[in-house]
Amino acid sequence: MxxxxxxxxxxxxxxxxxxxxxxxxxxxxxxxxxxxxxxxxxxxxxxxxxxxxxxxxxxxxxxxxxxxxxxGMNPRTAMPMLLSLYAAGALKLDELVTRRYRLDEINVAIADLREGRNIRGIIEFPNV
Incomplete structure (x- = not known):
């Protein structure tokens, strides 16, 4: 540095x-x-x-x-604003996801995170 x-x-x-x-x-x-x-x-x-x-x-x-x-934001006011930006397509979050896992793959997700194979993985709940 x-x-x-x-x-x-x-x-x-x-x-x-x-x-x-x-x-x-x-x-x-x-x-x-x-x-x-x-x-x-x-x-x-x-x-x-x-x-x-x-x-x-x-x-x-x-x-x-x-x-x-x-x-540095107030969650009570920031969350509705951020959600509306996301809904309008102005806040690109989906593009930040590097891998998606099912709940039964949670151990794989944790192992991938620890090994540096995944940065922003999410656990998807299909019925929610």
Missing amino acids: RELTRGVMADRVVLTAGVVHVDLIPLAMMLTRKGGTCVLTGITPTSETMVPLQLQDMVFWGKQLKGVPYG
Whole structure:
């Protein structure tokens, strides 16, 4: 990353994993440039309450660590808006699905996810 950015690093680093393990946060902060922002959209496991950070980076270099639940949107108002955009064809979600599984294939889906064979698989429920 240092070579790609000529040592400057990233203006914004976004951790979007559903569950963000605390060991990822210091790594993300190291990728964040001076004056940059690291954003967490996922949550940490309840068993992981402490995050080892270099506070000097935040104070001396002006780095910020922000939590953004639900992508910074209010779910009560955002969900109807997003659903209407999807229904109108303006929000392309189907194209993001990399594989579809039946419920009886859930173990295959989990194995594919763990092995990196699938990024955005969904479990389909045909009678719903």
